[in-house]
Amino acid sequence: MKIQTIDWxxxxxxxxxxxxxVVVIYSITYGQGTTKNFAQYQIIFAAFGFMLLLLFSxxxxxxxxxxxYxxxxxLLFLLIVLLFTPYGKTTFGATRWLNLGFFQFQPxxxxxxxxxxAVAKICSSAELSLKHFVFAVILVLLPVxxxxxxxxxxTSIVLLLTxxxxxxxxxxxxxxxxxxxxFVALFASVFILAAFSVKPFNYLLKDYQRERIHTFLNPQNDPFGAGYNVSQSVIAIGAGGVFGRGLGYGSQSQLNFIPSKxxxxxxxxxxEAFGFVGASILLGLFFVLFLRILRVAKKAQDNFGxxxxxxxxxxxxxxxxVNVGMTMGxxxxxxxxLPMISYGGTSLITSLIAIGICQSVIIRHKKITF
Incomplete structure (x- = not known):
């Protein structure tokens, strides 16, 4: 690995x-006497994730x-196991966790x-034909x-769009x-029909998912029921003001008004903690991340990269x-x-491996420019 080609x-x-x-997660549990220190767990996940990042680099x-393949x-097999065996753990009506006893993760x-x-491999073939196209579409749709x-x-939206x-x-x-x-237009049309309970597409969405969509369209209809989560989130964002209330001093987060905080x-x-300035800095960091990965795509030495x-x-x-748009209503x-910010080992490790792959692509480019 050449030091001069690393995208520092x-x-x-x-x-x-x-x-x-990690800092935001720490602020959530600070002074609340919780028996589970999410920040410590996140640091452990991060340490393991950074090792994998370096390995994939x-x-x-x-x-x-x-x-x-x-x-x-x-992972396709694990998704099937998750859905059709007792190893799937259901939380808030969704079976997303595979429980293996000593640990659990989200396939x-x-x-x-x-x-x-997998899709990048098939689409980077030397001669692309209808066979490759059909295979690529199948690879996308199966997990969706x-x-x-x-x-x-x-997650299905993320899989479909990527x-x-x-x-x-x-x-x-x-x-x-x-x-x-x-296909994408058809998917969007079916989703809209399912959202408004048009038969026979109404079964594609659960009642709570349909309720979320209706709440989004009319957030004031039920501010203490279906619209409670988003309403409290928007209040917290507004309460932060310009410079925020400080770590551990946000009323919405510390008094547990914000769900899944x-x-x-x-x-x-x-x-709420860092205000408009802090939120802007966070989004600015993501924007820099996007630009660096876009640069990797432009400078990759082959189509697969x-x-x-x-x-x-x-x-x-x-x-x-989607995450930021959701929290802002x-x-x-x-x-x-929210990648690399939200608590969760599987999500954090996946994001860091992805960064490692991008670093591997740019490292193998002959020249790096800024």
């Missing part, structure tokens, strides 16, 4: 984001082609990475269908891309956009974690 800014912004997340990203198949989080690698059964609509972007940025004939655009709604906690970077970029952009609540 990519490393630095990653460390800053993870540190920011050193590893030639092209070797991922060898394990792409086996990795995909294993759907790792599948975001597995899907990117299974994840929707959990149900986890947010796969679609990889296919669109590859070198398929335009007629195939029009077909893909049609260490996971899905952690951006609201950060905004380019598609990997575009897929990872889409994964981060969609996750941040601009999008329906979907349960997507």
């Amino acid at each position: 800014l990519l490393y630095i912004v990653t460390v800053l984001l993870v540190t920011f997340g 050193i590893l030639d990203y092209r070797t991922l082609k060898v394990v792409a 086996p990795f995909y198949a294993i 759907s989080e790792l599948f975001k990475l597995a899907s990117i690698i 269908i299974l994840v929707l059964q959990q149900p986890d609509f947010g 796969g679609a972007v990889i296919i669109l940025t590859s070198h398929f004939e335009k007629r195939y891309l029009f077909v893909l655009a049609g 260490h996971t899905d709604f952690i951006f609201a906690v950060a905004a 380019t598609l990997l970077a575009y897929g990872i970029l889409t994964y981060f952009v969609v996750s941040v956009f 601009l999008l329906p609540a979907t349960g997507i974690p």
